Amino acid sequence: MTQFDAEIVRRVINGDSDAFEHLLTKYSDHVLKILKKHLPYQQVEETAQVVFIKAYRSLPTLKSRGNFKHWLSSIAVKTCYDFWRKQYRNREFTMSSLTEKHRDWVETIMSDQSSRLEHEKTLQKETRELLDWALDRLSARDKMVLELVYLEGFSIKEAAELLGWSVANVKIRSFRSRKKLHQLLAELSESEENII
Amino acid sequence: MKNFKEDRLQKKLAAAYFEKENIKVGQRWHEEVMSHIRGLTPGVLESNDPSLFNQVVRRFAVAACFFAVILFAYAIQAGLNLEYEVAEVFIENPAEFDLARIFGLN
Numbered sequence: 423m424t425q426f427d428a429e430i431v432r433r434v435i436n437g438d439s440d441a442f443e444h445l446l447t448k449y450s451d452h453v454l455k456i457l458k459k460h461l462p463y464q465q466v467e468e469t470a471q472v473v474f475i476k477a478y479r480s481l482p483t484l485k486s487r488g489n490f491k492h493w494l495s496s497i498a499v500k501t502c503y504d505f506w507r508k509q510y511r512n513r514e515f516t517m518s519s520l521t522e523k524h525r526d527w528v529e530t531i532m533s534d535q536s537s538r539l540e541h542e543k544t545l546q547k548e549t550r551e552l553l554d555w556a557l558d559r560l561s562a563r564d565k566m567v568l569e570l571v572y573l574e575g576f577s578i579k580e581a582a583e584l585l586g587w588s589v590a591n592v593k594i595r596s597f598r599s600r601k602k603l604h605q606l607l608a609e610l611s612e613s614e615e616n617i618i
Numbered sequence: 619m620k621n622f623k624e625d626r627l628q629k630k631l632a633a634a635y636f637e638k639e640n641i642k643v644g645q646r647w648h649e650e651v652m653s654h655i656r657g658l659t660p661g662v663l664e665s666n667d668p669s670l671f672n673q674v675v676r677r678f679a680v681a682a683c684f685f686a687v688i689l690f691a692y693a694i695q696a697g698l699n700l701e702y703e704v705a706e707v708f709i710e711n712p713a714e715f716d717l718a719r720i721f722g723l724n
Contacts, residue, residue: 439655439656439658440656442652442655443648443652446652447648450648454643455639458641459635459636463641466643467646467647468647470647470651471650471651471654474651475654475655478658479658546633549631549633550634553631553635569635572628572632574632604624604627607627
């Protein structure tokens, strides 16, 4: 933890709640970056508030030698996981909004013609929609692990620390969720073939 | 070949995933966080201070001792083999077992 952070944390714990604003200003972009990747856009602001309020309330549990930024990241990731866990319980699948374009994208990427896509910036939107579609079909646990390890490139150990899970659990989840994602995309591609 | 295709897929998906970082979000929520924090009662911070645990123990120590004396007096009066009797009643008729009745509370 930097000296500045340590000093602010000490002041907040001693009752100077206004000092927390320094930490809020310093780390809000970092937290938003995490939340924007893991959550739907309309949930980002509200969840950012939850993250900082949680951090404020738990400040005394931050070990003096701990890294504040890393500790805050972990709170943000766990809050995203809680969000998806609640969503998963009440989830309702809407009719697939995927179009021919999305299926074409999978087809092409799985075939040898991917060079065709290299310069097609317009397909970025379809890729995002396709990714969201696939992630929506995964459980909260699988989704979080897939995003952290497969998409963001965190190591298994780093992801385990962020989520507060065991390394073995993240390792198994990572393998399974990757397999599920490939399966979903392959099924999508196959359904296209069947239509044809 | 399969690995190559999977890598390519991963790269494309990761690129789309990181695009989400560029979405703009306002800063008004900062004020709401600070006003919420200022509205919290003092002492709301979770603590791992062991001295606070000791304070709680001391506060309830008298009540705990008093409760222990009452239980001891009850045990002397009811007989020390109460546990055995309760177990016996339960084994004989688990469906109608009622702890409250055994202690004469019902």
